[in-house]
Amino acid sequence: MKLLRDTSLIFNRQMQLLLRNPVWILVGVFQPVMYLLLFAPLLKPALQVPTNAEAYEIFVPGLLVLLAIFGGLFQGFGLIAELRAGVIERSRVTPVSRLALLLGRSLRDVVSLIAQAVIITLLALVFDLRVFVPNLLLAYLMLALISLMTSALSYGVALVVKSEDALAPLMNTVAQPVLLLSGILLPLTYAPGWLQGVADWNPFSWAVNGTRALFRGDLGAPDVWQGLLIMAVLAVVAVGWAAREFARSVR
Amino acid sequence: MIETRGLRKSFVSRQGREKKTVEAVRGVDLTVAEGEIFGFLGPNGAGKTTTLRMLATLIVPDDGSATIAGADLRADPGEVRRRIGYVAQGGSTWDDSTAREELVLQARLYGASKSDALARAARVLEGFQLTEYADRKCKTYSGGQRRRVDIALGIIHEPKVVFLDEPTTGLDPQSRAHMWDEIRRLRAEGMTVFITTHYLDEADALCDRISIMDNGEIVASGTPAELKREISGDVVRVGLPVDAVPAAVQALTSYKTETYEDNVRLYVEDGAVAIPQILRALDAAGVPLGTVELHRPSLDDVFLTKTGRSLRES
Numbered sequence: 027m028k029l030l031r032d033t034s035l036i037f038n039r040q041m042q043l044l045l046r047n048p049v050w051i052l053v054g055v056f057q058p059v060m061y062l063l064l065f066a067p068l069l070k071p072a073l074q075v076p077t078n079a080e081a082y083e084i085f086v087p088g089l090l091v092l093l094a095i096f097g098g099l100f101q102g103f104g105l106i107a108e109l110r111a112g113v114i115e116r117s118r119v120t121p122v123s124r125l126a127l128l129l130g131r132s133l134r135d136v137v138s139l140i141a142q143a144v145i146i147t148l149l150a151l152v153f154d155l156r157v158f159v160p161n162l163l164l165a166y167l168m169l170a171l172i173s174l175m176t177s178a179l180s181y182g183v184a185l186v187v188k189s190e191d192a193l194a195p196l197m198n199t200v201a202q203p204v205l206l207l208s209g210i211l212l213p214l215t216y217a218p219g220w221l222q223g224v225a226d227w228n229p230f231s232w233a234v235n236g237t238r239a240l241f242r243g244d245l246g247a248p249d250v251w252q253g254l255l256i257m258a259v260l261a262v263v264a265v266g267w268a269a270r271e272f273a274r275s276v277r
Numbered sequence: 278m279i280e281t282r283g284l285r286k287s288f289v290s291r292q293g294r295e296k297k298t299v300e301a302v303r304g305v306d307l308t309v310a311e312g313e314i315f316g317f318l319g320p321n322g323a324g325k326t327t328t329l330r331m332l333a334t335l336i337v338p339d340d341g342s343a344t345i346a347g348a349d350l351r352a353d354p355g356e357v358r359r360r361i362g363y364v365a366q367g368g369s370t371w372d373d374s375t376a377r378e379e380l381v382l383q384a385r386l387y388g389a390s391k392s393d394a395l396a397r398a399a400r401v402l403e404g405f406q407l408t409e410y411a412d413r414k415c416k417t418y419s420g421g422q423r424r425r426v427d428i429a430l431g432i433i434h435e436p437k438v439v440f441l442d443e444p445t446t447g448l449d450p451q452s453r454a455h456m457w458d459e460i461r462r463l464r465a466e467g468m469t470v471f472i473t474t475h476y477l478d479e480a481d482a483l484c485d486r487i488s489i490m491d492n493g494e495i496v497a498s499g500t501p502a503e504l505k506r507e508i509s510g511d512v513v514r515v516g517l518p519v520d521a522v523p524a525a526v527q528a529l530t531s532y533k534t535e536t537y538e539d540n541v542r543l544y545v546e547d548g549a550v551a552i553p554q555i556l557r558a559l560d561a562a563g564v565p566l567g568t569v570e571l572h573r574p575s576l577d578d579v580f581l582t583k584t585g586r587s588l589r590e591s
Contacts, residue, residue: 035385043373108371116369116430119333120386121358 032123036130044134054097055142058089062149072212079154086150087165087237088210090143094169095204095230097142098176099197101135102184109188114272124273128181128265135177136170143169157241164250165240171257172233175264182268208234229256278438278469279309279332283341286327301327303493304341309438309471309486314464316484317473318576320588324493325473326366329440332471333363346437346469359387362431362439366446369427372416376407376426379415380433387434401429405459421452428459432468439463441472445479457483477576477588489580496583501576508574508582511548513555516540516568528562529555535581539567542578 044050069081108114117127143166147155157165180197187193205211207221208230214222225231236253244250284305290297302324309315317325330336332345334354342349348356370379377398384394402408405425410418415426424444431439444460445453460483463470474480480487481501488498497504517525519539526536532555533544545551548571559566580588 032386035382039374039378039382042378043371046373111371112365112367112369113371115335115365116383117386118335119358119361119363120383121355121388122386 029123029126032126033129033133036126037133040131040134041137044138051138051141054093054138055145058093058142058146059149061089062146062153066153077154079156082150082153082155083241084213084238086146086155087241088234090146090165090169091172091208091230091234091237092205092210093142093146094139094172095176096201097139098135098173099180099201101131101177102180102193102197103190105131105181105184106188106190106193125269127272128178128269131181132174132177132265136173139169139173140166158243161240161243161245164245165237168233168237168240168254168257171254171261172230175257175261178261178264178268182264182271185268185271204228204230207231210234213238229260232256278311279307279343279345279471281305281307281332281341281343284328284331284338284343285340286331286336286338300493302331305495307488307495307498309469311469312464312467313485314460314470314472314483316480316487317471317490318475318477318480318487318580319490320475323490325490326442328490329442329471329473333361333440334358335363360437362434362436364427364431364439364441364444366442368423369430370415370423373414375412375414376402376429377411379426379430383430384433389434397433401433404462405429421448421455424448424452424456425459432463436468438469438471441470443473443475445474445476475588481576489583491580491584497579504576504579505574508544508578510544510546512572512574512578513543513545513548513551514540514570514572515543515555515559515566516570518565518567521564524562525559525564528558528564537587
């Protein structure tokens with residue numbers, strides 16, 4: 027099928043370029059690892075949980091969601107560089123599927139995110155984190171959906187604004203309240219009522235709750251399917267919109 | 278091979294709160310025959326690139342119609358894409374990719390199988406004398422090499438028509454001459470080549486037929502020779518001190534003249550006969566003289582008589 031073939035062509039090229047510079051995966055891991063080493067030790071006393079393992083069960087899923095949101099939102103910068111080099115315009119005069127131009131890139135972002143997530147999960151094992159593999163895989167699915175959505179969103183915005191100067195403040199403005207309202211660093215169970223009320227409207231808050239439930243081993247919790255469903259719907263919407271931006275005239 | 282009727286495009290530009298509509302292309306009719314090098318000559322901002330981008334399916338016309346290589350631009354842009362190649366002005370290669378990788382990917386985006394794409398890439402690399410650098414990253418190439426890769430990318434799928442937007446802008450004279458040879462080679466291989474340029478000599482030497490574009494409209498079309506023949510006779514260019522120009526124009530009212538800041542051009546039947554008369558007239562009026570040159574009409578003179586401006590100065 028044409029879409030599949032075109033997507034894999036774009037994906038392979040993007041992966042090839044990424045692997046030519048694998049240092050970016052490690053740079054991406056550096057910050058979360060610092061959180062893991064320097065911030066997480068505060069959590070056991072702060073959250074008043076009896077063991078380190080329990081503190082990491084709460085913190086690591088939040089950290090991974092954080093990585094998925096931020097990693098995705100800043101992918102647009104690479105696209106602006108491609109726009110400037112004329113690579114996008116060159117693709118647009120070929121009969122290639124416009125959806126494939128987006129999906130090939132976003133899937134590369136998903137793959138590099140999952141690679142980072144695996145590295146962080148392995149490191150967390152050292153700190154007594156324990157999680158069932160099937161649950162972990164579902165959590166990775168959640169991360170993949172988040173990253174697909176945020177990277178598609180970022181590509182779409184990049185095609186609209188076409189300049190790094192506009193993209194950076196825009197993405198930061200979106201990311202900060204999303205981060206604070208999702209209970210990523212500390213669970214919102216400690217938040218006052220009004221704050222929890224606001225956070226309920228933040229889809230990422232549902233994703234964080236779902237991922238935490240999976241790390242807790244609570245596969246049956248409604249948070250899990252609710253989080254997955256919300257992320258899947260938003261990912262489809264973001265991909266559809268961004269693909270339309272690829273089809274529209276770019277300049 | 279290309280036939281357009283009344284192509285139009287305007288853009289809305291915003292300056293503060295005010296919205297301004299800019300008519301970039303105001304009704305372009307043109308016909309390009311199979312196997313010719315067709316040139317779009319005009320100053321920057323004339324609407325050449327906008328017209329080209331419409332024909333290459335990158336922007337949708339507001340009005341008008343076009344048939345390209347037998348496919349209808351508005352009804353079936355997908356089919357147009359399969360039949361044309363397009364090389365943008367600003368380049369199209371990625372710094373960290375090699376020419377071969379770019380070419381293989383491009384061929385595959387047009388539907389070629391992997392082995393076919395590799396064979397095509399090897400063939401065009403050879404044709405454009407790029408084999409030696411094929412596996413180096415694009416950022417290591419010279420300007421001329423990189424432009425040849427751009428053009429190779431535009432023709433890898435053997436299109437019937439290839440659009441080249443300002444193919445020699447920014448190249449040194451040697452690379453430019455090389456590029457002209459490459460473009461002639463494409464014609465020899467049976468392709469129809471449509472280029473835009475703001476170089477007079479390029480339009481004159483390279484193109485079989487040209488259309489002169491100014492301010493969103495085509496002001497003249499024909500072979501370079503035909504266009505120049507329209508201006509019969511010779512051009513005498515009289516160089517003067519700036520403050521002497523009005524007096525000179527006064528003295529030369531019996532001639533067809535064009536006035537510039539520091540020179541006057543006269544269009545005459547026979548330059549050799551006219552020069553002594555011109556000199557005598559200027560002398561009689563007491564106009565101090567700088568230089569006198571005689572030349573055959575150039576495309577710039579054609580542009581001048583059609584638009585009232587010189588292409589060199591706009």
